[in-house]
Amino acid sequence: MQSFEYFCPTEIIFGVGAENHVAEKIRKYGGSKVMILYGGGSAVKSGLIDKVKNLLIDFELKILGGVKSNPRLSFARQAVQEAIDAKINFVLAVGGGSVIDTAKAVALGAANPDVDIWEYWTKKVNLEKSLPVGAILTIAAAGSETSDSSVLTNEDTGKKMGATVPRPVFAIMNPEFALTVPHYPMICGIADIIMHTLERYFSKIEGNEFTDMVAESLIKNVMAQSKILLKNPQDLHAMSEIMWCGSVSHTGFTGLGREKDFAAHKLGHELSGRYDVIHGASLTAVWASWARMVYTVKPERFANFAEKIFGITDGTIDERARAGIDAMENYFRELGTPTNFSELGIGIQSDDELKFLADMVTSNGTQKVATFQPLDRDLVLKIYHKANH
Numbered sequence: 001m002q003s004f005e006y007f008c009p010t011e012i013i014f015g016v017g018a019e020n021h022v023a024e025k026i027r028k029y030g031g032s033k034v035m036i037l038y039g040g041g042s043a044v045k046s047g048l049i050d051k052v053k054n055l056l057i058d059f060e061l062k063i064l065g066g067v068k069s070n071p072r073l074s075f076a077r078q079a080v081q082e083a084i085d086a087k088i089n090f091v092l093a094v095g096g097g098s099v100i101d102t103a104k105a106v107a108l109g110a111a112n113p114d115v116d117i118w119e120y121w122t123k124k125v126n127l128e129k130s131l132p133v134g135a136i137l138t139i140a141a142a143g144s145e146t147s148d149s150s151v152l153t154n155e156d157t158g159k160k161m162g163a164t165v166p167r168p169v170f171a172i173m174n175p176e177f178a179l180t181v182p183h184y185p186m187i188c189g190i191a192d193i194i195m196h197t198l199e200r201y202f203s204k205i206e207g208n209e210f211t212d213m214v215a216e217s218l219i220k221n222v223m224a225q226s227k228i229l230l231k232n233p234q235d236l237h238a239m240s241e242i243m244w245c246g247s248v249s250h251t252g253f254t255g256l257g258r259e260k261d262f263a264a265h266k267l268g269h270e271l272s273g274r275y276d277v278i279h280g281a282s283l284t285a286v287w288a289s290w291a292r293m294v295y296t297v298k299p300e301r302f303a304n305f306a307e308k309i310f311g312i313t314d315g316t317i318d319e320r321a322r323a324g325i326d327a328m329e330n331y332f333r334e335l336g337t338p339t340n341f342s343e344l345g346i347g348i349q350s351d352d353e354l355k356f357l358a359d360m361v362t363s364n365g366t367q368k369v370a371t372f373q374p375l376d377r378d379l380v381l382k383i384y385h386k387a388n389h
Contacts, residue, residue, distance in 0.1 A: 002207055002257035009147045010251075011170040014244065016236075018174045019048075019136055022092070023055050027218035029132045029169045031090025033060040035083050035110075038094045043138065052094055052136065054140045060070075062086045065378050070262055070272050070279065072104075073118055074155045079323040080109030080117060083131075093135045096143045096189070097142025097279070098150075101137050104150040104165045121152055133168045138177040138292045140243040141189025141280065143196055143250025145171035155274050159360065160273030162265075171247065175240035183233065184336070186281030187267035190226045193246040194219055195283045198330050199262045200255025200327075202291075202372045203304065204298050208257040215254040216308045218245050223309075226335060263290050263370035265384060270360045284337040285344040288329040294373035295321050326372045352382045 003331070013021050014108065021195070026034060034056060043049050044065070053061065062119050064079055083091065083106050093103035108119040133318070135145040144150070148167045153160040182225040196348050201215045228238040248254065268282030277285075280287045281336065295302045299321040306312040306324025338344040349357075358381040361369060365377035375383070 001210065002205055005258045006252060008146060008167065008251045008253070009169070010167045012173065012247070013170060014147075014173045015240075016174055017170045018177055019051065020055065020132070022052060022136060022172060025091055025116070025170045025172070026059065026092065026134060029090065030034070031059070031092075031132065031134075033062075033088050034090045035064065035079070035084060035086065035088040035106065036092045037067060037079065037092060037099050038063075038065045038108065038202045039069075039096070039099050040065070042180065046177075048094060048177065050138075051142070052092075060086075062088060067095065067099045067102045069098050070160065070276055071119075071151070072103045073152045073156075074350060076102050076105040076109070076117060076152060077309060079106045083110035083335050084113050085355070088134050089131060091131055093133065094138065095253075096137065096139035097144040097192075099165055100133070100137075100144035101152065101170065102179050103133050103135070104130075104144075104168075105152060107133045107163060118152075118154065120165075121161045122138075123163075125161075126167065130166050131354045134170045134172070135168045135376065136172045136174075136177075136313055137179045137243070139185065139189050140175075140246040141185075141192045143193065143246050144168075145173070145196070146247045147250040150249075150251075151269070153288075158274050160215070160269040162269075166232055171245065173243055175236060175243045178349040179234055185278065186229070186233070187226070187336045188278045189246070189292045190222060190229075190242060190282035191284045191335060192334060193242065193249050193298060195264060195280070195287065196249040197254045198287070200258065200260055202261055202298075202301060203255075203258040204301075204372060205258040211254065211258070212326075213254045214310075218249060218254055219309055221245055223331060230335070232280045249307055259371045261370050261372040263294075263372065263375060264377070266361055266369040266375070267380065270357045271344070272344070274357070274360075275344075277344055277346065281338050281344055284332040284339060286387050288339055289329070289383050291325045292322070293383050296322065297326065297373045299371065305315060339355075340389050342389060345382070349384075349388055352380060357384055
């Protein structure tokens with residue numbers, strides 16, 4: 001086992017009715033003036049926001065809805081100012097990854113009123129303090145409820161970027177809420193869960209057998225449970241398994257002892273930032289193209305993946321590696337998520353547009369991204385070309 005440091009302080013409250021603990025948990029972490037953030041109207045229509053308000057009747061509340069998918073910097077800035085004006089000391093996210101990422105940004109901005117939050121995302125300012133954040137999760141997807149990352153989209157530049165931030169102090173997860181999510185966001189969320197582990201699994205670092213076992217088991221379980229949900233979207237057990245896997249997948253636990261790659265995220269962020277497509281869909285649209293371009297760096301790793309996930313044992317190492325990529329792509333297609341640009345809904349892009357995207361990924365060719373195979377501008381462009389059909 002390779003060396004690592006691991007700290008995941010988020011307190012998990014999981015199960016049907018878990019939201020009933022929200023008041024005691026906010027008190028535990030010093031909250032009295034609470035900003036509640038949520039997304040669209042579904043949290044209101046379902047009655048969840050009203051329930052949370054009633055559970056927090058003894059707190060001073062500031063409630064703000066309207067967080068969008070691919071969360072916007074402008075909204076976060078607005079919420080920061082409202083949190084400062086209301087002297088908020090705790091931020092509660094009620095929703096999925098976009099809401100939780102926004103809550104993390106608001107907590108950071110409210111604790112540092114003299115700094116524009118984008119300064120943290122562009123790494124011009126070091127993070128020193130933040131307000132505590134709690135989450136009531138409503139969709140199994142991004143894993144932001146237990147992660148130390150937050151992603152925002154700057155509408156002025158079209159740039160979608162992540163920053164390392166404090167993890168939520170607690171995450172309340174009632175899988176019943178996730179059963180109300182519409183079909184396409186649900187399957188994109190499932191894909192995102194798998195991708196968070198795939199992005200850690202493909203590494204050149206050897207000697208992490210237990211980490212591999214955890215990662216492989218999580219991927220196989222999510223795949224199996226997703227097939228149950230496709231047949232019965234109201235299967236509570238299947239959703240509960242997927243919801244918990246989503247949180248574990250982005251804690252870092254499935255990648256201990258090795259570095260993160262996150263190539264597909266780098267490629268996908270530019271697609272979702274520019275075309276406003278769902279995050280999970282942007283990842284599956286490029287993953288197979290990335291894999292086919294880089295697998296020769298370590299074909300044994302891809303062959304092992306093919307065997308452990310899909311039971312593929314016939315053929316040479318190269319043949320097994322390529323068969324595993326095909327099988328993963330076929331799973332994404334069976335799930336209903338896109339595997340190329342046309343399926344993503346953005347159509348075939350011009351050469352100039354692909355060059356623009358490659359420039360965005362690599363800061364105009366000045367930086368390489370990812371670790372399994374560091375991607376320069378030319379390699380990024382080749383991967384986009386491969387997905388451009």
